[in-house]
Amino acid sequence: MLDELDALIGREAPKSAAARAIVLAHIRAVLAAARQGAEAELLASGKGTRCAQNLSAAQDEIISAVHLFATRRVYPVDNPSGAEAIALSAVGGYGRGTLAPGSDIDLLFILPYKQTPWGEQVTEYILYMLWDLGQKVGHAVRSVDECIRMARADMTVRTATLEARFLTGDKALFEQLVRRFETEIMPRTGPEFIAAKMAERDERHRMMGNTRYVVEPNIKDGKGGLRDLNTLFWIGKYFYQVKTSQELVGKGVLSPQEYRLFSRAEDFLWAVRCHLHFLTNRAEDKLTFDVQPELAERMGYAKRVGMLGVERFMKRYFLVAKDVGDLTRIFCASLEFNHAKDMDLVGRVLAPFRAGRSKIKGETDFVLDTGRLNLTSPDVFEKDPVNLIKMFLVAGREELLFHPDAIKVITRSLRLIDNSLRNDAKANGYFLTILTSPLSVERILRQMNESGVLGKFVPDFGKIVALMQFNMYHHYTVDEHLIRAVGVMAQIANGGLRDELPLTHELMPQLNDTRLLYVALFLHDIAKGRPEDHSIAGARIARKFCPRLGLSPAETDTVAWLIQYHLLMSEVAQARDIQDPETAKAFADIVQSPQRLALLMILTACDIRAVGPGVWTGWKGSLLRALYYATEPLLSGGHSQVTQSDRINQARHTLAEALQAWPADEIEAYVARHYDHYWLRAEPELQVEHARMIRQADLADQPFAGSIRVKAFEGITEVSFYTPDHPRLLSLIAGACTMQDASIIGAQIFSTRDGRAIDTFRLRRAFTSDEDEKVRATRIIDTVKQLLQGKRQILIDLGKDSRHNRRLKPFALPAEVMVSNSLSEKFTVIEVSGLDRTGLLHALTHEIADLNLTIGSAHIGTYGEKAVDVFYVTDLTGQKIGSKPRQRKIHDALMAVFRPKAADERVKVSNG
Numbered sequence: 001m002l003d004e005l006d007a008l009i010g011r012e013a014p015k016s017a018a019a020r021a022i023v024l025a026h027i028r029a030v031l032a033a034a035r036q037g038a039e040a041e042l043l044a045s046g047k048g049t050r051c052a053q054n055l056s057a058a059q060d061e062i063i064s065a066v067h068l069f070a071t072r073r074v075y076p077v078d079n080p081s082g083a084e085a086i087a088l089s090a091v092g093g094y095g096r097g098t099l100a101p102g103s104d105i106d107l108l109f110i111l112p113y114k115q116t117p118w119g120e121q122v123t124e125y126i127l128y129m130l131w132d133l134g135q136k137v138g139h140a141v142r143s144v145d146e147c148i149r150m151a152r153a154d155m156t157v158r159t160a161t162l163e164a165r166f167l168t169g170d171k172a173l174f175e176q177l178v179r180r181f182e183t184e185i186m187p188r189t190g191p192e193f194i195a196a197k198m199a200e201r202d203e204r205h206r207m208m209g210n211t212r213y214v215v216e217p218n219i220k221d222g223k224g225g226l227r228d229l230n231t232l233f234w235i236g237k238y239f240y241q242v243k244t245s246q247e248l249v250g251k252g253v254l255s256p257q258e259y260r261l262f263s264r265a266e267d268f269l270w271a272v273r274c275h276l277h278f279l280t281n282r283a284e285d286k287l288t289f290d291v292q293p294e295l296a297e298r299m300g301y302a303k304r305v306g307m308l309g310v311e312r313f314m315k316r317y318f319l320v321a322k323d324v325g326d327l328t329r330i331f332c333a334s335l336e337f338n339h340a341k342d343m344d345l346v347g348r349v350l351a352p353f354r355a356g357r358s359k360i361k362g363e364t365d366f367v368l369d370t371g372r373l374n375l376t377s378p379d380v381f382e383k384d385p386v387n388l389i390k391m392f393l394v395a396g397r398e399e400l401l402f403h404p405d406a407i408k409v410i411t412r413s414l415r416l417i418d419n420s421l422r423n424d425a426k427a428n429g430y431f432l433t434i435l436t437s438p439l440s441v442e443r444i445l446r447q448m449n450e451s452g453v454l455g456k457f458v459p460d461f462g463k464i465v466a467l468m469q470f471n472m473y474h475h476y477t478v479d480e481h482l483i484r485a486v487g488v489m490a491q492i493a494n495g496g497l498r499d500e501l502p503l504t505h506e507l508m509p510q511l512n513d514t515r516l517l518y519v520a521l522f523l524h525d526i527a528k529g530r531p532e533d534h535s536i537a538g539a540r541i542a543r544k545f546c547p548r549l550g551l552s553p554a555e556t557d558t559v560a561w562l563i564q565y566h567l568l569m570s571e572v573a574q575a576r577d578i579q580d581p582e583t584a585k586a587f588a589d590i591v592q593s594p595q596r597l598a599l600l601m602i603l604t605a606c607d608i609r610a611v612g613p614g615v616w617t618g619w620k621g622s623l624l625r626a627l628y629y630a631t632e633p634l635l636s637g638g639h640s641q642v643t644q645s646d647r648i649n650q651a652r653h654t655l656a657e658a659l660q661a662w663p664a665d666e667i668e669a670y671v672a673r674h675y676d677h678y679w680l681r682a683e684p685e686l687q688v689e690h691a692r693m694i695r696q697a698d699l700a701d702q703p704f705a706g707s708i709r710v711k712a713f714e715g716i717t718e719v720s721f722y723t724p725d726h727p728r729l730l731s732l733i734a735g736a737c738t739m740q741d742a743s744i745i746g747a748q749i750f751s752t753r754d755g756r757a758i759d760t761f762r763l764r765r766a767f768t769s770d771e772d773e774k775v776r777a778t779r780i781i782d783t784v785k786q787l788l789q790g791k792r793q794i795l796i797d798l799g800k801d802s803r804h805n806r807r808l809k810p811f812a813l814p815a816e817v818m819v820s821n822s823l824s825e826k827f828t829v830i831e832v833s834g835l836d837r838t839g840l841l842h843a844l845t846h847e848i849a850d851l852n853l854t855i856g857s858a859h860i861g862t863y864g865e866k867a868v869d870v871f872y873v874t875d876l877t878g879q880k881i882g883s884k885p886r887q888r889k890i891h892d893a894l895m896a897v898f899r900p901k902a903a904d905e906r907v908k909v910s911n912g
Contacts, residue, residue, distance in 0.1 A: 001065035034058030048271025052098035095163035102283030213480035224321025318466035396440030442487030472864030475612025579681035706781030799838025
């Protein structure tokens, strides 16, 4: 390229600004062409590693050309001394000969011990040229002595030096560094280096959530990502002194098949990363929802029956991440046993390390080998394939990890898992014992899944391995969710989560057989990814699978019922008015027995807790408990003796006792202000809060008042309002909450006989401090007051440009509106579902007010990108909406809320 540059600058002086501009423009064009060519080849071939290598090779040429131009034209030296030498080395990912489009260019400038100003001039020229190209350059300028000294003390420098690759300049200088590093640093420091790299990996995994099955993974630093493969290469190069990963086969660390797995995983991950950088035009390594569909399209993943193209792409990603995990375990276990027996390199060892072999009591096919579970001979599985299941049972029972030799034999014996083994009574008995052993079940199921045994032994489970659902609600793949759900059940059985799940601990001793819960949790989402309803299909799978485990027809029926209705309790608790007697009656009609109610309660809690961090809240727990307590008497026969008038009188009496400091006539007058349904639907604690708020406002002759209750256990803040009734009050409050970035999860709306409204909104907790919660709630109360007074207004496109809305952009959900008179005796129930957005509740309630409907209660649910809002309404006379034309009008008006507004509509404001 030097000749090209000479021809381009012509008679311009090489040091001149004009010459520099010409050189820069040419190199920029060469770099752009190289990137376009690499992207075109990637799109055509799908070869990710080749793309990364092409980009690296192009970068090599550019740096070599700039170096030559700097040393021979800009700062030429006729008779260079030993001090006037420089070597350029690539380090980091660039040192491995691979670059993503947005990667940093990591360079090491190696200078002689004695330096002259010439070295500094050349270094600056090269760096400024690269910076002017718009490249992100990480660099270090050191002598060989400095490199060795720093590598000895700093593990990051040591890793960078390990990866150093010669680019251009004085090769003897570079070779001197490599020779000294290999003789002075690497010998006798292998265990130290390995331990440091593993500690880095574990910390990186911890920061990323310590699972590879998150639905927005980081392709570089996440578990099962490129950095894990890099770690294997670093350790292999350091400990085995290999130059390429392929040489690990010759060292006996990886088999040829495992090396092919390594290469395929690396190629796929590089393809995803390069596509991602080209797509976003930046160094982005997180596979966020907004880029996943486009990546799937670029990589050729089309929609299939039951699965979106993006779900097929992400399933492939998670299977590759699993392969990386398999390779990591094999590699690290080999190191631990063959080279570093004094160190725990693969995590917590359950059994203490012991040299040699020892027997395991009662076992003839398995042995304790250096503290790990191993086989007595390599043909143990060939002789009796049942041992493929039994070995996991023994690992759980004895609290052992697997010997690396055993892992390899298991992986190579998966072909032995056929229908004969799947129908073997002993094998299925072992599996049921594994599944119902709370001390070890989550760990063993995960190991069975990682090894491939679980998906082969339970083929329906194999279909959902690495299956991702393209939504914001589920944080994990389906298989990981099922294993975590079983793990939550095991935690409860082991005495954990008492504070978070108090009712489950009360119910556990009442159950006839907890085994059914483990089986139901293991199967409840097993039919995901199919075109039909996964609950119904899952129940059908359970009816076939449970007899395999030896469950009786009655037990099988219970498990199938739990799977078919595993979503019911959470849906009813979160989307229905639990205080409405019809809610509990309808729910009880489906449940039919106290035993099933207890089982469903525990299963629901385990399921929600296993969805992801922060999904389970104390508020959801309180709703489930309220539904349980409302339903249980109906199933046990106790509730029918308590009439509605008895419940009203009891509620009034309870409130009077709580307000006994008030004068009797004042209590009587206050009680008389409320309609009967208030006493049936407002919780006793809330009634007391309302009474105090209203009394204080009346004494001060204030027409408007608000009160705040922070409920730490439930994770919510209750904000109540007392004001003259207003047809758009609910809409104004919803708008005020949106203006203060508050997320509403429920609302209760009451009117008094003297025309006042008492509305209570429940907000999702946003701050760790109760005081901060109160400050936000106070701002909401003040905003509502200003809106009612006309001092503030709400924009029609409230929240249109919010960060939440931008995050929802890649999702499309059909809107649905259901209007029903069968779910409540006194109210028409409107259920609205569709794509969530900031300000949606304000828009819906505004429309409901325009329809001349009175809202009795609102139940606000958000499941990732999906909003499910339920309103209990009457007309202005307090009657249900019986007219079919009016029901259709309600349906059409609320559906219109989900349609994009025209530009001229979005400039309007709403004053309620």
